[in-house]
Structure formats: structure tokens, C-alpha cells
Amino acid sequence: MASLALIGARKAYPGGAEALRGVDLAVADGELMVLVGPSGCGKTTALRAIAGLERLTDGTVEIDGEDVGALEPAARDVAMVFQSYALYPSMTVARNLSFGLRARGVARAERDRRVREIARLLELEELLDRRPRQLSGGQRQRVAMGRAIVREPRAFLMDEPLSNLDARLRVQMRGEIVRLQARLGATMVYVTHDQVEALTMGRRVAVMDAGRIRQCDTPAALYERPADTFVARFIGSPPASLLRGRLGEGRDGELECVIGGVAVALGAGAEAARPALRAAVGGELVVGVPADGFALAPGGAAGIPGTVALAELLGAETLVHVELAGAGEGGAAATVVGRFGRGVAAVPGDPVAVALVPDRLDYFDPETGLALDRPAVA
Amino acid sequence: MSWPPDSAGGTPEPPAPRRRPHGWRGALGAVADHGFLIALAAVCLLPLYVMLIASFERAADFDGAALLPTLSPTFENYRTVWTELGFDRMFVNSAVLSLSAAAIATALAAGAAFGFTRLRFAGRGLLLAGVVATMAIPAIVVIVPLSVLMTDLGLVDRLPSAILAEAGLLLPFAIFLLHTYMRELPSELFEAAEVDGASRWRQFREIALPLARPALATTFLVSAIYAWNDLLIPLVLWQAEQLTTLMVGLALLGPSRAGTQNVPLLMAGVTISILPLAVAFAVARRAVVRGLVEGGER
Amino acid sequence: MRAAAAATARAARGAGWLAPGLALVGLIVAYPLVRVVEWSLTDRTTFLDGSFVGLDNYRQLLSDELFWRAFTNNLILLLSVPLSIAIALVVTGVLYRGLRGGRLYELAIFVPFLPAVASIAVVFLYVLSAGGPLNELLRGAGAGALAQPWLTDADVAIWSVLGVVLWKRIGFTVLLLTARMASIDRTLLDAAAVDGAGWWRTYWQVAVPGMRGIIAFAAVLGFIEAFSWTFAYVVILTRGGPDRATYTLEYLLYRLQFDEQLVGLASAVAVFLLVAALAVAAYRVHSARREALL
Numbered sequence: 001m002a003s004l005a006l007i008g009a010r011k012a013y014p015g016g017a018e019a020l021r022g023v024d025l026a027v028a029d030g031e032l033m034v035l036v037g038p039s040g041c042g043k044t045t046a047l048r049a050i051a052g053l054e055r056l057t058d059g060t061v062e063i064d065g066e067d068v069g070a071l072e073p074a075a076r077d078v079a080m081v082f083q084s085y086a087l088y089p090s091m092t093v094a095r096n097l098s099f100g101l102r103a104r105g106v107a108r109a110e111r112d113r114r115v116r117e118i119a120r121l122l123e124l125e126e127l128l129d130r131r132p133r134q135l136s137g138g139q140r141q142r143v144a145m146g147r148a149i150v151r152e153p154r155a156f157l158m159d160e161p162l163s164n165l166d167a168r169l170r171v172q173m174r175g176e177i178v179r180l181q182a183r184l185g186a187t188m189v190y191v192t193h194d195q196v197e198a199l200t201m202g203r204r205v206a207v208m209d210a211g212r213i214r215q216c217d218t219p220a221a222l223y224e225r226p227a228d229t230f231v232a233r234f235i236g237s238p239p240a241s242l243l244r245g246r247l248g249e250g251r252d253g254e255l256e257c258v259i260g261g262v263a264v265a266l267g268a269g270a271e272a273a274r275p276a277l278r279a280a281v282g283g284e285l286v287v288g289v290p291a292d293g294f295a296l297a298p299g300g301a302a303g304i305p306g307t308v309a310l311a312e313l314l315g316a317e318t319l320v321h322v323e324l325a326g327a328g329e330g331g332a333a334a335t336v337v338g339r340f341g342r343g344v345a346a347v348p349g350d351p352v353a354v355a356l357v358p359d360r361l362d363y364f365d366p367e368t369g370l371a372l373d374r375p376a377v378a
Numbered sequence: 379m380s381w382p383p384d385s386a387g388g389t390p391e392p393p394a395p396r397r398r399p400h401g402w403r404g405a406l407g408a409v410a411d412h413g414f415l416i417a418l419a420a421v422c423l424l425p426l427y428v429m430l431i432a433s434f435e436r437a438a439d440f441d442g443a444a445l446l447p448t449l450s451p452t453f454e455n456y457r458t459v460w461t462e463l464g465f466d467r468m469f470v471n472s473a474v475l476s477l478s479a480a481a482i483a484t485a486l487a488a489g490a491a492f493g494f495t496r497l498r499f500a501g502r503g504l505l506l507a508g509v510v511a512t513m514a515i516p517a518i519v520v521i522v523p524l525s526v527l528m529t530d531l532g533l534v535d536r537l538p539s540a541i542l543a544e545a546g547l548l549l550p551f552a553i554f555l556l557h558t559y560m561r562e563l564p565s566e567l568f569e570a571a572e573v574d575g576a577s578r579w580r581q582f583r584e585i586a587l588p589l590a591r592p593a594l595a596t597t598f599l600v601s602a603i604y605a606w607n608d609l610l611i612p613l614v615l616w617q618a619e620q621l622t623t624l625m626v627g628l629a630l631l632g633p634s635r636a637g638t639q640n641v642p643l644l645m646a647g648v649t650i651s652i653l654p655l656a657v658a659f660a661v662a663r664r665a666v667v668r669g670l671v672e673g674g675e676r
Numbered sequence: 677m678r679a680a681a682a683a684t685a686r687a688a689r690g691a692g693w694l695a696p697g698l699a700l701v702g703l704i705v706a707y708p709l710v711r712v713v714e715w716s717l718t719d720r721t722t723f724l725d726g727s728f729v730g731l732d733n734y735r736q737l738l739s740d741e742l743f744w745r746a747f748t749n750n751l752i753l754l755l756s757v758p759l760s761i762a763i764a765l766v767v768t769g770v771l772y773r774g775l776r777g778g779r780l781y782e783l784a785i786f787v788p789f790l791p792a793v794a795s796i797a798v799v800f801l802y803v804l805s806a807g808g809p810l811n812e813l814l815r816g817a818g819a820g821a822l823a824q825p826w827l828t829d830a831d832v833a834i835w836s837v838l839g840v841v842l843w844k845r846i847g848f849t850v851l852l853l854t855a856r857m858a859s860i861d862r863t864l865l866d867a868a869a870v871d872g873a874g875w876w877r878t879y880w881q882v883a884v885p886g887m888r889g890i891i892a893f894a895a896v897l898g899f900i901e902a903f904s905w906t907f908a909y910v911v912i913l914t915r916g917g918p919d920r921a922t923y924t925l926e927y928l929l930y931r932l933q934f935d936e937q938l939v940g941l942a943s944a945v946a947v948f949l950l951v952a953a954l955a956v957a958a959y960r961v962h963s964a965r966r967e968a969l970l
């Protein structure tokens with residue numbers, strides 16, 4: 001296995017679309033890196049650039065520290081699982097699995113041994129003589145994985161391999177892929193547009209938007225310290241709500257934030273955890289409120305006054321949408337969404353008071369969208 | 379080509395019956411429609427009908443025209459043209475010309491179509507436009523230098539002359555047909571193969587060819603039909619008697635033997651020349667129709 | 677530098693795939709095309725290389741009555757284009773008006789397209805002969821006055837050839853039109869019917885305009901046939917006769933080249949035919965471009 005890196009990668013397709021706008025991504029040997037972002041943000045392009053199927057307009061691709069920009073896909077020795085699986089329709093499963101080995105001139109006995117081994121590993125033994133169109137979606141997916149694994153490549157590139165499966169199978173396969181990756185000690189870049197999948201699978205997750213990586217971090221860090229408003233709005237279900245506030249100092253010099261006309265004391269801990277806040281005093285900022293970042297009290301209690309707009313009962317929990325007057329941009333109303341137990345008392349139309357939990361809040365520059373207490377992400 | 383891809387599936391489904399006005403006007407209209415179509419179908423089929431009828435007449439009894447089937451049909455005419463007029467050898471020559479020209483055209487076209495679809499290189503668009511333009515060049519335009527060229531190469535009256543000429547004239551059409559098919563194959567298959575380390579040649583052999591099999595069959599079939607039906611090329615390049623094809627044989631025998639006594643023989647010969655086409659059409663109607671339609675003017 | 681080298685390498689790899697095919701096309705089509713233009717400017721014969729004579733061959737052709745007769749005959753055969761399209765339009769309209777067995781009629785009408793021109797021509801040699809089935813049929817139907825020597829009367833022969841060409845073309849034209857018709861949105865026809873338009877009005881005003889593209893295609897194919905593929909008809913049906921009344925340009929070319937050995941003159945005729953072919957070639961490239969096939 002090998003390490004992978006994209007350095008300053010740019011890709012402009014002929015015809016204009018700039019799919020990568022300076023991507024830096026380093027994947028260590030044996031690491032599972034998840035690349036997540038909305039559709040069209042450039043994930044596939046990034047994978048194809050690593051595989052050698054697209055040439056970068058600028059920047060470099062490195063495998064094991066070596067610049068492979070000039071190498072053909074075959075010479076890079078990485079395996080790719082396509083979103084469509086790209087199984088060869090005219091070949092049986094066995095021949096699909098052995099195709100890469102034949103192409104590389106692996107001797108027949110060795111080929112057969114490896115195909116058998118992979119077939120056992122992925123429970124494909126019964127299917128070896130079938131053709132792709134005779135397989136279910138999940139079976140096709142496993143053959144595509146097997147075709148990648150059997151080659152024992154230097155790295156795996158997986159492009160939304162589970163997006164064509166039904167929800168249950170998807171959850172099951174997530175776990176299997178993670179176990180397989182750990183067992184093989186494989187270097188893997190796993191692409192998905194599903195942030196739940198990303199958070200559950202990755203040790204490290206790179207969040208991508210519009211051709212740039214916004215943040216590359218552990219799932220916990222992405223959730224707790226989003227680097228910018230995009231990440232805050234993308235990660236978590238439901239994602240964080242964004243409010244507008246003005247940062248000021250209370251009488252005792254402690255920081256407070258005025259949201260929807262109500263001053264919220266940030267507490268002593270806030271400044272210690274986020275030193276940059278002090279410099280923003282007097283300015284407007286964007287406050288990120290995660291789904292577990294506020295409590296509800298009856299109308300008239302202490303907190304930001306609001307109105308319940310919607311309460312969605314989702315089995316064990318309830319999502320409550322509260323509309324806050326004057327908490328949005330330019331004094332408009334804004335909505336916060338929180339996750340509560342099923343017993344929460346929230347009836348649409350009821351007045352409520354929203355009590356923010358200062359420790360759970362994030363703060364962003366309204367101009368750049370970047371988190372205030374983080375260095376800008378390149 | 380302006381043949382619309384949406385109808386490339388061959389003959390359309392039969393039209394759904396429309397509601398027509400009820401009552402005697404509707405009935406009258408239907409009778410008129412059928413009458414018109416029956417008349418036209420009769421005009422289309424009658425010549426082939428009289429051909430078949432005459433081919434079973436006894437040559438000695440034949441008086442110039444037979445409109446009804448004879449009561450004592452004979453296969454004698456078929457036996458005579460086959461064994462005595464040399465149609466057996468002509469049939470073989472036609473088959474050799476048709477099948478080998480089709481094989482060469484299809485094989486070379488498959489490689490070229492793959493090159494055009496899977497490779498990006500300078501001048502690709504121009505070359506492809508050249509191929510399409512060449513499709514419109516009929517054999518008659520190039521026959522003069524072609525016959526001189528084959529003479530210079532010492533190939534006249536040798537097998538390769540007509541076969542190569544026929545293949546070369548069919549090739550642009552074959553490339554075009556296969557190209558329009560291959561470009562629709564999902565490119566991810568070839569990319570996957572590339573990442574898997576497969577050479578172009580392996581991609582061609584193991585992925586493109588198996589997937590293009592229906593198009594290859596159509597191309598081969600239609601090329602074979604064109605070559606089978608062609609007159610000019612074998613007439614000029616295969617002048618030796620032992621290389622006479624069916625079409626050349628008909629062209630030479632027809633006008634010189636059109637006398638009454640020979641008509642049944644000639645008609646038997648023509649029937650033999652059409653038979654393989656009828657079989658091909660019966661076996662693979664869709665492919666034949668589609669290919670002929672796309673090949674158009676040949 | 678590197679990019680240029682890579683582009684060259686890519687072009688070279690492309691050449692590997694295209695070379696065999698393009699070499700054959702080059703040998704069989706491209707090289708003769710160049711030669712035919714070159715030779716049309718010489719007085720070359722089969723036995724002598726000849727010398728440059730400028731446009732003499734063209735001048736000679738243009739002042740030759742036979743050339744003009746041949747050209748006129750090509751134009752007469754060109755009438756098969758509007759005729760076959762008109763008939764095919766009516767047939768398509770009737771077929772789509774809805775009746776049982778439409779598919780069978782379609783098949784019957786298509787049948788003549790399948791056999792070779794040579795086979796068909798020999799059949800018609802018999803059908804149109806003086807004592808042949810057509811005249812018999814006419815006499816039997818009491819129209820004996822119409823019976824005539826179809827292929828041996830100098831005034832009639834070329835029209836007979838036109839009839840045979842037309843006979844062979846109609847089925848193919850119907851096939852083209854019905855294929856296009858099948859993809860016309862039926863709700864359009866239904867809407868017109870609901871609006872109270874009769875079938876023929878609906879057909880002409882709604883369906884036929886939608887077939888304009890395919891009609892143009894049929895016209896192009898008919899054009900090229902009338903100017904490039906009449907050889908087999910003429911050489912079998914009439915051999916240019918009687919009294920050279922049915923010469924066409926292709927037959928003239930063939931005779932000049934292979935009977936009179938006048939390579940230069942034959943080449944000049946070929947160049948005339950080439951001009952017609954190039955017009956078609958331009959049309960094809962244009963329409964392929966339009967459909968993004970190139």
C-alpha cells in the first residue's frame with residue numbers, strides 16, 4: 001500500500017467548468033479517507049485525477065511521494081470502483097475478477113488462486129459463472145469491489161460505491177467496507193455525497209464544496225468545530241442552524257452575543273476556548289447552533305423569544321423548528337432546528353423561549369463564512 | 379447521416395388503428411384504402427411472381443409469357459443453369475467476393491471505429507468527416523483509375539482485385555455504422571479497464587468487440603449484401619470466365635439470351651441470385667433493414 | 677514542449693488503429709479520385725500515357741450530342757425522386773389512417789428493394805419484352821392498344837427504365853417515411869382530429885411537415901442513385917440502345933473507358949459525376965455535424 005496526495009490540484013474541463021480549484025489532500029499509507037460533498041462539487045474529478053483518467057490543469061498527484069502526473073492509469077497501480085460499477089457486461093463474474101490480473105500478465109495458477117480467495121472473502125463463489133446482468137445490485141457492488149481488491153493495488157479509489165443500493169444494504173455494506181479496509185490495511189479514498197455515511201465510516205473526512213476542500217478532520221471535529229458555515233450546514237442531521245448576532249461585552253467584561261434582541265452571555269469558558277472572539281467584539285457574526293445546542297422553555301421564560309413552526313416526530317426523537325424574530329440576516333426572522341426527546345412539549349404556533357447552550361455554539365465571520373477561532377483553511 | 383437515431387431500430391411498429399368514421403362512408407374509405415394498397419402491392423410483387431412462375435416452366439413449351447403457374451412444374455431449369463450454364467461456379471464466386479469483402483471491411487472498420495471513439499488525437503474530426511464524405515463516392519467515379527491501378531498491380535483477374543476494391547468502397551460506410559454504435563458504449567467500461575491495466579488492444583478485443591457484436595453482425599451482413607449485389611466492380615476487375623459472379627453472369631447472359639426458349643432458364647438463374655438475400659432477410663430482418671436504410675444509396 | 681510531444685504520441689497511437697482502414701480507402705477511393713481528375717486533363721488512352729490537353733476533354737464532351745443525351749437521361753431518371761416520394765407519402769398516409777394488415781402491405785412494397793439491380797433488370801427484360809407478361813396482361817385486360825415494345829422503342833425505352841428504377845425505389849422510400857412517422861407524436865394527430873380536421877388534412881398539415889428531414893434524406897439518396905447507380909439498369913435492360921437512346925453518364929463512361937479505351941475522356945465524365953457526388957458528400961457531412969455524430 002502507499003500514501004496518496006493531491007497538491008494544489010486544479011482541473012478545468014474543456015468547455016469551462018472548473019471542477020477542482022486548488023485541492024490539497026494527503027492520505028497516509030493504510031488510511032481510510034472519506035471525501036464528502038454535494039453532487040457536482042468535484043469528488044469524482046478528484047478520484048479520476050488520482051487514477052490518471054483526467055490530467056490536472058495545475059498541481060500534482062503523488063503516490064508514495066512520487067509525482068505520477070505523467071503516468072498512464074495502468075502504471076499508477078491503483079484500483080477504482082466506479083459509481084456505475086462498470087462491470088464488463090460480456091464477461092462472467094470470474095472473468096471480471098481476473099481481468100486486471102490477465103491484463104498484467106499474472107500467471108494462470110496465481111490468478112485462479114486469487115480469484116478464489118476474493119470470491120470466498122466477498123461470498124461470490126456461487127456467482128462466478130454469472131454475467132453482470134444476472135446479478136442483483138448488491139452482488140454487482142461486491143463484484144466491483146472484488147475486482148479492485150483482487151489486483152492488490154497500491155490504493156483504492158471508491159466513487160459512491162453504495163449510492164445505488166437500498167438503504168438497509170447500504171448500512172450493512174458500510175460496515176463491511178470499513179472492516180475490509182482495516183483487514184487489508186488498504187489506503188483508500190472513499191467518495192460519498194452522504195454525510196451520515198461519511199461520519200460513520202471515516203477516521204478522517206474531507207468535506208468538499210465547489211472544487212475546494214473546506215475541512216479535513218475527524219468526524220467529531222467536523223461536528224464540534226466546523227471550519228466554516230458550509231461545513232456547519234452540511235454535517236449533522238439535522239445540520240446546525242445559522243443565526244445573526246452582534247458580539248459585545250457585558251457589564252463584567254464577559255462576552256455576550258445579542259441575538260434577536262436578547263443578550264446571551266457566553267460564559268467564562270467561551271473566551272478561553274475561542275480566543276479570537278475578543279477581537280470581534282463590536283462586530284456582527286454568524287452563530288452556528290447545532291441541533292443539540294439549545295433548550296426550550298415555555299414562552300415568557302428567559303431566552304430568545306420565538307414561535308414553534310413545526311414539530312416532526314421521528315420515532316425516538318422529535319425535531320422542533322422554532323422561528324426567531326430578528327435573528328437572521330438584516331433583522332429578518334431565522335429558524336433554529338433542535339433535536340429533543342419524544343416527550344418535548346412543542347405545538348406549532350406556541351410561543352417558546354430558546355435558551356442557547358453557549359459551549360455548543362460556533363462563530364463565523366459573516367463576510368468569509370470562516371470560523372472565527374480557526375485559522376483560515378487554504 | 380441524417381437518418382434519425384430514434385428510428386434506427388428498423389421498421390416501425392405497425393400503426394395503431396385509428397378510429398375512422400362509422401357507417402357507409404367509413405366502410406367505403408376502408409375499401410378504397412385496401413384497393414389502393416392491394417394494387418400497389420400487386421405491382422411490386424408481380425414481376426417477382428412471374429419470375430418464379432417462369433422458372434418452373436418447361437423451356438421447350440415456353441411461349442414468351444406465363445401468367446399462371448404451370449400444371450407440370452419442373453426443376454430442370456435450376457439444374458441446367460446450375461450445372462450447364464456455370465451458375466454453380468458463379469454462386470461460389472459471388473459468395474467468395476461477398477463474404478471476404480464483408481469480412482475485411484468489418485474487421486478494418488471495427489479497428490478504425492474503435493480508434494475514432496476511444497482515442498483523442500489531432501485531426502480526428504477532420505478524418506471522420508473525410509470518412510463520411512467518402513461514403514458518398516460511388517464506384518463509377520473511381521472505376522477508371524481503379525481498373526488501371528489493378529492492372530498495374532497485376533491483380534486483374536486475380537482474387538484480391540475485386541475483393542479489395544469492394545471492401546475499400548464499403549469501408550467508409552462500415553466505419554460510420556460501427557462508429558455510431560461504439561460511441562454509445564459507456565466510457566466507464568474502458569476507463570475501468572484502463573485502471574485495471576489493460577492495453578488498448580485488450581480493451582478492443584475483450585470489451586469493445588463483444589459489446590459491439592450486434593453492430594458487427596449488421597455491418598457484416600449489409601456489406602455482404604452490397605458486395606453480393608454489386609455488378610460494376612466484378613464486371614471490370616474479374617473478367618476471367620472462372621471468376622464470373624452471379625451478377626456479372628446475369629448481365630452477360632441476360633441480354634444475349636433473352637429469347638423465348640431461354641427465359642425459364644434465366645428466371646431460374648435470377649431466382650438463385652436472390653435466394654441468399656431472401657434467406658438473410660428472413661433470418662435477420664431487423665438487422666438487414668436497419669443496415670440497408672443506413673447504407674442508403676449503395 | 678512536453679505537451680506537443682504528448683500530442684504527437686497520441687496521434688501516432690491513433691494512427692495504429694486507423695492506418696489499415698484508411699490505407700485501403702486511400703488505395704481504392706482517394707488515390708483514384710486524384711488520378712481521375714488528373715487524367716481528365718490528358719488525352720490518355722489505355723495504351724498511351726497521353727499528354728496534358730487542358731480542358732479539351734470537357735470541351736469535347738460538352739459539344740457531343742451523346743453526352744447531352746446521356747445527361748438528359750440521367751435527369752429523366754431523376755424524376756424517380758419526386759415520383760417515389762409522392763407515392764410514398766400517399767402510401768404512408770393510407771397506412772397510418774389505420775387499416776388491418778398494414779404491415780403486410782408494407783412488407784410487399786419493400787420486397788423489390790432487396791434483390792440486386794442486376795437481378796431485377798433481368799426479370800424486367802422478360803417482363804417488358806414484346807411478347808412478355810406485361811403486354812400479355814394488357815391484351816388480356818382489353819388494353820392491347822397500350823402494349824408496345826417497352827425496351828426496344830427509342831422513344832419509350834428510357835421511360836421504361838425510369839419505371840423500373842421507380843419500382844425498385846418506392847418500397848425503400850415508404851420504409852423511410854413510415855419509420856419517421858412512427859416517431860411523430862401521436863397526440864398531435866389526435867389533437868388535430870379532435871379539432872375536427874379530416875385525416876388527410878391532419879396528415880398533410882401536421883405529420884408531413886414533421887417528416888421534412890427524412891424526405892430530404894430520401895431525395896439525397898435518390899439523387900445519388902440517379903447519377904451514380906443507373907449503370908446496372910442500363911447495361912442489362914437496354915445496353916444504351918436502341919440507337920443509343922438510353923445512354924446515361926455512367927454507361928457513357930463505361931463505354932468510353934472499356935470499349936473505346938479513351939481514358940482521358942472517360943475520366944472527364946467521371947469528374948462530372950464526382951461533382952454530383954461531392955454535393956451529396958457535403959450534405960452528409962453537414963447533417964452528421966448537425967446531429968453531433970462527428
Ligand SMILES: Nc1ncnc2c1ncn2[C@@H]1O[C@H](COP(=O)(O)OP(=O)(O)O)[C@@H](O)[C@H]1O
Pocket residue numbers: 013014015017018019037038039040041042043044045046
Ligand atoms: N467530462 C466533463 N466535462 C465537463 N465538465 C465536467 C465533466 N465531468 C464533470 N464535469 C463538471 O465538473 C464538476 C464536478 O463534477 P464531478 O467531479 O463529477 O462532481 P461529483 O462527483 O462531486 O458529483 C461538475 O460541475 C460537472 O458538471
Ligand SMILES: [Mg+2]
Pocket residue numbers: 040043044045083159
Ligand atoms: Mg460523482
